[in-house]
């Protein structure tokens with residue numbers, strides 16, 4: 120299992136080891152002890168989420184849950200390919216408003232650890248792409264929030280694709296109107 124830096128402090132790329140043989144491969148997709156041994160101690164996970172998006176260009180996000188139910192997420196792609204995005208919205212952060220986008224796929228097996236205080240979203244790069252992610256707090260609809268996907272300066276790899284968006288996401292407030300509930304803890 121490898122941990123590597125991304126363009127945003129506190130957001131890490133995690134690549135589990137794969138043990139291949141004539142049948143296929145085996146991989147530990149999550150191991151608290153291994154990550155801790157590599158210096159990454161994550162909060163407890165309490166909920167796993169799983170969604171399938173059937174069409175290329177499906178954009179889900181940019182979402183967050185506000186305190187007291189803010190969620191950290193450990194994100195992976197079980198099938199297909201996604202462009203996974205995190206935006207730093209921690210007041211006082213040196214990278215406030217900055218974003219990263221990473222290709223996560225079944226092929227590369229990469230994961231992203233995205234702590235609470237970041238918006239999260241993704242765009243599918245293949246049909247029937249599957250996202251699986253562990254969350255550090257339970258779903259709390261009263262704390263559920265969204266910022267309009269195209270208002271944060273994210274360079275989505277649309278290349279002429281018309282994005283498929285939920286009504287909720289289409290109507291989300293823009294980043295410039297956003298009063299973040301998160302503070303940077305240094």
Ligand SMILES: Cc1cn([C@H]2C[C@H](O)[C@@H](COP(=O)(O)OP(=O)(O)O[C@H]3O[C@H](C)C(=O)[C@H](O)[C@H]3O)O2)c(=O)[nH]c1=O
Pocket residue numbers: 168170179180182183192239240241257258285287
């Ligand atoms: C997030 C969530 C949703 N739901 C229900 C609520 C709706 O009836 C239905 C679809 O929810 P939504 O349209 O918010 O699903 P996504 O657009 O995939 O939202 C997710 O997309 C981005 C990528 C995220 O990081 C968040 O985890 C989450 O906001 O599932 C639940 O029952 N539990 C949950 O934890």
